[in-house]
Amino acid sequence: MLAHYAEHVSQRQAECKLPNELLLLVKEYIPLADLRTHVCYYHTCKTVASFYGDNSQQAEFWRRSCTLAGIGWLKADSSWKEIAFETIAKDGFCSHPRCGGALLDWNAQQAELAMRKYNWDPEEGAWDAMLDPEDAREWTVPGHPIPIFNPIFQDIKFKSEHLPPWFHDPYDAKFRVNDPDAPLTYVRQLSAHPVAIRSLATFPSVRHIKFHAITLGHEHLFRNLMGLTVWDIVRGFQSDLDRELSITELLNLLSGPFADIFRDRSSSDFIGDLERFSTLRGLWSATRWEGAYFLTSNGEGPVFMPTFIRLPPAARDSKGSESSGTD
Numbered sequence: 001m002l003a004h005y006a007e008h009v010s011q012r013q014a015e016c017k018l019p020n021e022l023l024l025l026v027k028e029y030i031p032l033a034d035l036r037t038h039v040c041y042y043h044t045c046k047t048v049a050s051f052y053g054d055n056s057q058q059a060e061f062w063r064r065s066c067t068l069a070g071i072g073w074l075k076a077d078s079s080w081k082e083i084a085f086e087t088i089a090k091d092g093f094c095s096h097p098r099c100g101g102a103l104l105d106w107n108a109q110q111a112e113l114a115m116r117k118y119n120w121d122p123e124e125g126a127w128d129a130m131l132d133p134e135d136a137r138e139w140t141v142p143g144h145p146i147p148i149f150n151p152i153f154q155d156i157k158f159k160s161e162h163l164p165p166w167f168h169d170p171y172d173a174k175f176r177v178n179d180p181d182a183p184l185t186y187v188r189q190l191s192a193h194p195v196a197i198r199s200l201a202t203f204p205s206v207r208h209i210k211f212h213a214i215t216l217g218h219e220h221l222f223r224n225l226m227g228l229t230v231w232d233i234v235r236g237f238q239s240d241l242d243r244e245l246s247i248t249e250l251l252n253l254l255s256g257p258f259a260d261i262f263r264d265r266s267s268s269d270f271i272g273d274l275e276r277f278s279t280l281r282g283l284w285s286a287t288r289w290e291g292a293y294f295l296t297s298n299g300e301g302p303v304f305m306p307t308f309i310r311l312p313p314a315a316r317d318s319k320g321s322e323s324s325g326t327d
């Protein structure tokens, strides 16, 4: 029934033949964090849809369900109900092994974990919104739980060709898969995956993030007062990928997050490398985002150290970009 819904999202809802009490019981049994099942159940029939209440009750319900499923609010959004329906209809059953139901489940688990560890209440918004700057420093206390960064970033890559800094290419960010046996029936364009791009960037959710060495002068790019999503981070990076780096910035990046590029291997083409790594996009295309670990808190929010690993030579063509296979 659920997979059927993904293919046929329709407003034409049949009448259910089961007793209302039983239908209501089923609704109560579905966890609030199980956004996908709720959206599907809502669409089974008009009687079930009526259980979700009037417009204001639904607005509240879908806000809570999205939040507990780790699905966030993008800047152009205006309705939690629309977010819920669009996200599930377009991507709830995505065939990418780390998207769709798998990512929704992971998000819900991390949200629950963060609620227990941090006493975080997702319904009150981003976790750092509840803290004063002094409290935020608690993150640096040894033994204190640290925010978890969404591992979906490992599966995101950007084009290797330079783009004009003023130009936003909607096909720039792509979804990769590492398992060569995984199905490739999904669209590789990242923006076609609402579950992925709407997922919260961290658990607990925060409004501000800095990335050590990368965001020295650009921390303003990573901010969403409703809680940072994967899309906020992707767009923040995109807007800075094609800017020419100063020598100081390049040295910082090569001795920090991109240190793996020349680890155990000195440059054999110094001039060529200088040209190739003149932008963040150039560095990124020779590597793969591996993750980000919590470094410290500066009182405004967490500071993460991103890590990138060098791509094996076989995965790069002569320009240093990745092949277009199942990378």
Ligand SMILES: [Zn+2]
Binding pocket: 091, 094, 095, 096, 099, 100, 186, 192, 193, 194, 195, 196
């Ligand atoms: Zn997807």
